Amino acid sequence: MSATPGSTQPTDEGARQPHRRRPRYRGTHPRRFAEKYKEQDPAAFPGMDAHIRAQGRTPAGMHVPVLLNEVMEALKPAAGETVADCTLGYGGHAAAFMERIGNTGRLAGFDRDGDERASTAARLATTGVPLVIVPGNFAGLARAMERDHLPPFDIIFADLGVSSMQLDDPARGFSYKHDGPLDMRMDRRQPATAADLLDRLSAEELAAALREFGDEKDAGRIAEAIVAARDREPLRRTAGLARLVLEAKGLDARTWRGEAGADATHPAARVFQALRILVNKELESLAQLLRDAPWCLAPGGRIGIITFHSGEDRLVRQAFDEGAARSYYSSVATEPVRPGRAEINGNPRAASARFRWAIHAQA
Ligand SMILES: C[S@@+](CC[C@H](N)C(=O)[O-])C[C@H]1O[C@@H](n2cnc3c(N)ncnc32)[C@H](O)[C@@H]1O
Numbered sequence: 001m002s003a004t005p006g007s008t009q010p011t012d013e014g015a016r017q018p019h020r021r022r023p024r025y026r027g028t029h030p031r032r033f034a035e036k037y038k039e040q041d042p043a044a045f046p047g048m049d050a051h052i053r054a055q056g057r058t059p060a061g062m063h064v065p066v067l068l069n070e071v072m073e074a075l076k077p078a079a080g081e082t083v084a085d086c087t088l089g090y091g092g093h094a095a096a097f098m099e100r101i102g103n104t105g106r107l108a109g110f111d112r113d114g115d116e117r118a119s120t121a122a123r124l125a126t127t128g129v130p131l132v133i134v135p136g137n138f139a140g141l142a143r144a145m146e147r148d149h150l151p152p153f154d155i156i157f158a159d160l161g162v163s164s165m166q167l168d169d170p171a172r173g174f175s176y177k178h179d180g181p182l183d184m185r186m187d188r189r190q191p192a193t194a195a196d197l198l199d200r201l202s203a204e205e206l207a208a209a210l211r212e213f214g215d216e217k218d219a220g221r222i223a224e225a226i227v228a229a230r231d232r233e234p235l236r237r238t239a240g241l242a243r244l245v246l247e248a249k250g251l252d253a254r255t256w257r258g259e260a261g262a263d264a265t266h267p268a269a270r271v272f273q274a275l276r277i278l279v280n281k282e283l284e285s286l287a288q289l290l291r292d293a294p295w296c297l298a299p300g301g302r303i304g305i306i307t308f309h310s311g312e313d314r315l316v317r318q319a320f321d322e323g324a325a326r327s328y329y330s331s332v333a334t335e336p337v338r339p340g341r342a343e344i345n346g347n348p349r350a351a352s353a354r355f356r357w358a359i360h361a362q363a
Helices: 048-054 068-075 092-104 117-125 138-147 164-168 194-200 203-214 219-232 238-248 258-263 269-279 282-296 310-325 341-346
Strands: 082-085 106-111 131-135 153-159 297-307 329-332 354-360
Touching (some): 082 092, 092 153, 106 117, 106 138, 117 131, 203 219, 203 269, 238 269, 310 354
Parallel strands (some): 082 153, 153 297
């Protein structure tokens, strides 16, 4: 573990920054991530954040926390409590927890992606609430507690999937919206990228993953198209994969939206989600966290998980129901909490979110 408020280096505001040339872009609005320098520097461009959010978009380099009020209402963080935020990301949920637990509490923040950890830690350090950053997979929560002699937590929270920063950065290869390398690793030390898996899995294995992790109805057809395409040339770019999915579904790049217009989900969205879950073995990590959670919670402690996919939601529901049947949990959510229309309008990425909670039995 590393970083507490005391050990996180604040930026030296007086320090002279080297002069950087502004990215130039065609037309009146920046389109590429690297061109959106104003969105990425809210301190230097006040008002930009509100302007972008009013359009239902997330400013580049930021993440808007999903179901924030609902999470706080269900998990009820109180002064002096300890929280494990298993998916720190931009720190939106963490900041809300920290505001409520105050400086007599403590938050341990996990993230397996190193890209944002330092800037999130620096942002959260300004709260003055004791913060421990745990670099790595939340599947290691129980091991981290043992290694660092941490007592059980009052709250364990996870907001699964990827952040807007990861999705919006073409170099990470998570999105069909921007062309980039087919990478998709949350932790860049993982050995296999999405391109590697597309290269070596059989059509049957690929189809099973698209079905299981993406609920993709054309899984077989798309898997066969991938295998046929890679025999000609390896699939290395996100744009190439998005094109292949459209072709396999018999759709046209200009007209696929049909009557749904701007609200239509891209035909490749499910394929990209399934590949990302496969590359990062996301369901295995979630299953491990759910298995260990009853032993990592203090008596009366609360656990809450936000999922974005039916397979994840099923795992959470089953684990909580089983925990209740074994009396590990005294109470569990009977229905998932979903975002309302206003939240979805302001943040379309919230649309598929489902939040479930459980309360640990008293000793
Ligand atoms: C949806 S974002 C979380 C956003 C965060 N709640 C906020 O308000 O900014 C998910 C984050 O969890 C991380 N993550 C996903 N799976 C993980 C895992 N198994 N272990 C640790 N971190 C994980 C991702 O790298 C990403 O940064």
